[in-house]
Amino acid sequence: MGHQTHYIHPDLKLSGFDGTFYKADVLFEQHLLVWFISGETKIIQGDKTYWFGAGDTLLFPRNQLVTVINYPKNGLPHQSVVMHLTKKRLTDFYARNKVDIRPMQPPIFRTFDQHPLLKSCLASLIPYFELNEPLPDPIASLKIDAAITILRTIDTTIDHLLANFDEPGKISLVDFMEQNYMFNMRMDKFGYLTGRSLTTFKRDFKKTFQTTPQKWLTEKRLELAYYQIREKKRKPSEVYLEVGFENLSHFGYAFRKRYGYAPTEIAG
Template identity: 85%
Template sequence: MGYQAHYIHPDLKLSRFDDKFYKADVLFEHHLLVWFISGETKIVQGENTFWFGAGDTLLFPRNQLVTVINYPKDGLPHQSAVMHLTPKRLTDFYAKNRVDVKPMPTPAFRTFDRHPLLKSCLASLIPYFDLNESLPDVIAAIKIDEAINILRTIDTDIDHLLANFDEPGKISLTDFMEQNYMFNMTMDKFGYLTGRSLTTFKRDFKKTFQTTPQKWITNKRLELAHYQIREKKRRPSDVYLEVGFENLSHFGHAFKKRFGYAPTELAG
């Protein structure tokens, strides 16, 4: 069995992965607070890779690209409890808790060092997942407000992230694509995140890189894979997902077409 999502409320779910691993390039429309219950998670953001396991808590900011790979571990499936901090919930919360929002650099996901307050918040949620009925909205609202207040208590800068409802503005295409070409996103999404319509994105891309987005992205991924295999001595099977390929066979074919030899030859 693969992925299962048990929603007790539109903003609260229990996720479970039973397969060997699950990989996805994700772009969330709103912030997610995630408690890892079992299994292991690998997150790739830009050139950085992070590992998390049972007991860890993360906040994924909205509109940020990351690659997430979930693994079962120690005979247990990968399980996590997920709370959606939607714009509606946050707008209602900050209407009652007004703050002055300061500009922030591009937000990265945040970790909270297994903080006991967040641990107790998760512990209070777990019994609700055994319900055979939906959780009333009034109770869900109480739990979500509790989580937001805990985040504000342990991270004094969190308001500047959670209370910022601005949409992405027009940014440098070169800088953004150099940092995010390994993510499998539609051209519409790439355009949105750079503050452009699809038509403007394609036009600006052609002007900037003198080629199409797909050709440029594929070439950049192959160059990164080549570097990882040759310089970092990594195996092709450990690299292809991270650089943006979904299939090892397709990766090997594209690699050989680009460089004239198979990735296994370079690794050997």
């Protein structure tokens, strides 16, 4: 099967994967509410790592960089229900439910473990994925509004995240890149998150770091890999994904080119 996504509505999908693992550096342009049905998920954000299993629920905030690695477990594929909380839908919701919000810096993803209210709401979507036609929008809207209402009930600060529609402003390149260099994002996405066009991002980057973004990113990722392997005694196969490489052989080639020997020669 590999990786498959089944949409019953533009904002509702069932995601599945039955390979060895599926890894992606992601930047969501809208909030995602996710309920894990089976399998295991590893999420890396900055210097923190989180694990989630069947029954757990979490909310991914928009415009946040994270690395997600999904694994099958106990003979079952990785499977999850995903609800998109779009800007339009949230704008409409909060037009009917006025709130005063305050800025949240930085907005991090929220975990709700196996809260029965959220679990029952998202589990009720499962039968709809057997439909032979799209789920009518009025029904989808009812389900999504119910999920937002539940989130507001169990997390009294969630409005400050969901009702904040500001776009990223111009921020320090040094601070942002030092915190996020391990994410494999397109340059225009890095530019957007730092409040710059692609052209301005490249110009400011060259002025700040005296090199190109790609060369700097490769160097920083190799330095982190070297530290993890030598000092933390981790295996190359354990770190190459986390530091931003997509392929183990390419990581080995780049490492040897930078340090003059293979990463396995310092692993122990």
